[in-house]
Amino acid sequence: MADRKAAEKADYKNLLSPIEIKGVELKNRVALAPMNTLMSLANRGYVNEQILTYYAARAKGGCGLIITECVLGTQLAARFPYSTNLHCYNQSFLAGL
Numbered sequence: 001m002a003d004r005k006a007a008e009k010a011d012y013k014n015l016l017s018p019i020e021i022k023g024v025e026l027k028n029r030v031a032l033a034p035m036n037t038l039m040s041l042a043n044r045g046y047v048n049e050q051i052l053t054y055y056a057a058r059a060k061g062g063c064g065l066i067i068t069e070c071v072l073g074t075q076l077a078a079r080f081p082y083s084t085n086l087h088c089y090n091q092s093f094l095a096g097l
Contacts, residue, residue: 045087047096
């Protein structure tokens with residue numbers, strides 16, 4: 001209970017303030033952790049409009065940093081029958097990323 005009360009009184013002003021990381025300024029310190037969207041199945045690993053819309057909505061929602069989902073970097077990994085992740089094992093996949 002004491003921890004909860006302390007958290008309620010905590011000052012989070014830095015959470016919404018800008019921060020610079022290696023020369024890149026982020027508008028705040030809120031980060032979206034990487035989560036698989038499983039939206040690439042129909043596109044066989046390519047970026048599609050559904051994925052772009054998903055990440056755009058998170059950016060508009062206020063995240064200062066968005067870490068994208070798992071990307072398969074080899075053809076061997078992409079052979080997994082239930083793979084719905086984005087791929088990047090050749091140049092054809094990179095345009096959308």
